[in-house]
Amino acid sequence: MKLDGIKVLDLSAFLPGPHMTMMMADHGADVIMVEPANGTGEPTREIGQKTKDGITVWFRNIGRGKRSVALNLKDPADHAIFMELAAEADVVVEAFRPGVVKRLGVDYDAVRAINPGVVYCSISAFGQTGKYAHKPAHDMTVQALAGLVDLNRGLTDEKPASPNMPVADMAASLMALSGVLMALLRRTTTGKGDYVDLSMFDAAFAWTPNVTGPVFAEDRHPPVKEMRSFGGSAMYHIYETADARFLVLGGSEIKFAENLLTALGRPDLLPFAKMPPGPAQEPLRAFFRDTFATRSLPEWQEFLRGVDCCWAPVRSLKDAFDDPYVAERGMVLTDADGYRHIGVPIRFTDEPAQPRFELPLFGNKSARWQRALPAA
Numbered sequence: 001m002k003l004d005g006i007k008v009l010d011l012s013a014f015l016p017g018p019h020m021t022m023m024m025a026d027h028g029a030d031v032i033m034v035e036p037a038n039g040t041g042e043p044t045r046e047i048g049q050k051t052k053d054g055i056t057v058w059f060r061n062i063g064r065g066k067r068s069v070a071l072n073l074k075d076p077a078d079h080a081i082f083m084e085l086a087a088e089a090d091v092v093v094e095a096f097r098p099g100v101v102k103r104l105g106v107d108y109d110a111v112r113a114i115n116p117g118v119v120y121c122s123i124s125a126f127g128q129t130g131k132y133a134h135k136p137a138h139d140m141t142v143q144a145l146a147g148l149v150d151l152n153r154g155l156t157d158e159k160p161a162s163p164n165m166p167v168a169d170m171a172a173s174l175m176a177l178s179g180v181l182m183a184l185l186r187r188t189t190t191g192k193g194d195y196v197d198l199s200m201f202d203a204a205f206a207w208t209p210n211v212t213g214p215v216f217a218e219d220r221h222p223p224v225k226e227m228r229s230f231g232g233s234a235m236y237h238i239y240e241t242a243d244a245r246f247l248v249l250g251g252s253e254i255k256f257a258e259n260l261l262t263a264l265g266r267p268d269l270l271p272f273a274k275m276p277p278g279p280a281q282e283p284l285r286a287f288f289r290d291t292f293a294t295r296s297l298p299e300w301q302e303f304l305r306g307v308d309c310c311w312a313p314v315r316s317l318k319d320a321f322d323d324p325y326v327a328e329r330g331m332v333l334t335d336a337d338g339y340r341h342i343g344v345p346i347r348f349t350d351e352p353a354q355p356r357f358e359l360p361l362f363g364n365k366s367a368r369w370q371r372a373l374p375a376a
Helices: 016-026 057-063 076-088 100-104 108-112 139-145 167-190 200-206 213-218 254-263 267-273 279-292 297-304 317-322 324-328
Strands: 007-010 030-036 067-071 091-094 119-124 194-199 236-240 246-250 311-313 332-334 340-342
Touching: 007 016, 007 076, 016 030, 016 057, 016 091, 016 119, 016 167, 030 076, 057 340, 067 076, 076 108, 091 167, 108 119, 119 167, 139 167, 139 200, 167 194, 167 200, 194 200, 236 279, 246 297, 254 267, 267 279, 297 311, 317 324
Parallel strands: 007 030, 007 091, 030 067, 091 119, 119 194
Antiparallel strands: 236 246, 246 311, 332 340
């Protein structure tokens, strides 16, 4: 696999860091979770629904294929174990508030003093510097300050809504993976490691090119319900059907509008699809609202099957995961005990990922970590 031979020491918890290191484990990296010796360890071991074996679905999907050691880094003996691990690591990941790893004596400077080639990645809410650096935060706090919660304004009540996806967490996970892999690639020519300061706040902003137009071009707040990405385009909108279900039109290209309006017998409305998103397209949105309300979702699915345009039924997450196509793509994997896992999205022709479904037990601690940890 692509990351065979790469050793990762992971001090992080919850989602951004653990998800990133799980992706590395799926592709062959030897990942050791350094869990706090507090009786619980990684918090997601206890958060959310558990399967019959007592494992949470969350932990199963961030912990697979890893090893674990429980350490109290304030204890000199445990600190020594960590440094022994760090001396052989290619990558160290941590997600404490800025300054914590320095106080614990496991910061980048301490590690690179014994391992100059280490790639050390700090994932934090707001980065290692600046006025927000020490502000406590999780995903929604970051999204609120980054302007993303405001983009979730309802199209009717115009009030911000809670995000439905942990964008800051997951953007940080993917950005951290990219940064770490770039640093490892560069190390092959320089022999030197590097420090990656990865901010969830920064990562959230990096995901906004399609909605930043009003801010950068006109210095104004985004008019959410008028914008293409949030329903301002009639061909990029959610519509209710006669059976109180919903479908999405999800492609505003004129060719798709022409195909759909021709199929519906109203090509005369095509000029509205060529208007800018917002009030100018309201006549076309009104037509679609009235039209889609006349038939059930199954009826529209049958009708639209032969129309070349972007559309989809609105499905629940359960219905989406139950689609045989998801299993066909390998995005639902079932282990030998019958438990389901989220699959691996990065697909290589050569050396594909080989997810290992074994999960590390908590509390496997001894004076010598080599005896405490089974072979990868």
